[in-house]
Amino acid sequence: MGDEGSKKYLPSFWHDDVAMQGYMSVIKARAVNPIDHDRKIKFWENLIAKSCEAEGNAIISVDLLKKRFRRGDQIPASLNIVLEHLER
DSSP, rough: OOOOOGTTOTTTTOOHHHHHHHSSSSOOOOOHHEEEEEHHHHHHHHHHHHHHHTTOOOOOHHHHHHHHTTTTTOOOOOOOOHHHHHHH
């Protein structure tokens, strides 16, 4: 997996705490804010797909993705929601 610097699939704003704050937090129910919900789901779906391609491994789990997308001491809070969405 390597360090974050070698993860070319990460977005250019990955190290921007302000830009990433919303993506790292819990995704609220779609009924609360459908536009924001869909934007965050799409972000993580795309990032997961890019990371699987780059890592050469399409087998994923919440634990693996938590390690892959860790930002310092931050772990994405909604990966389980994103994976549930992908299973549909």
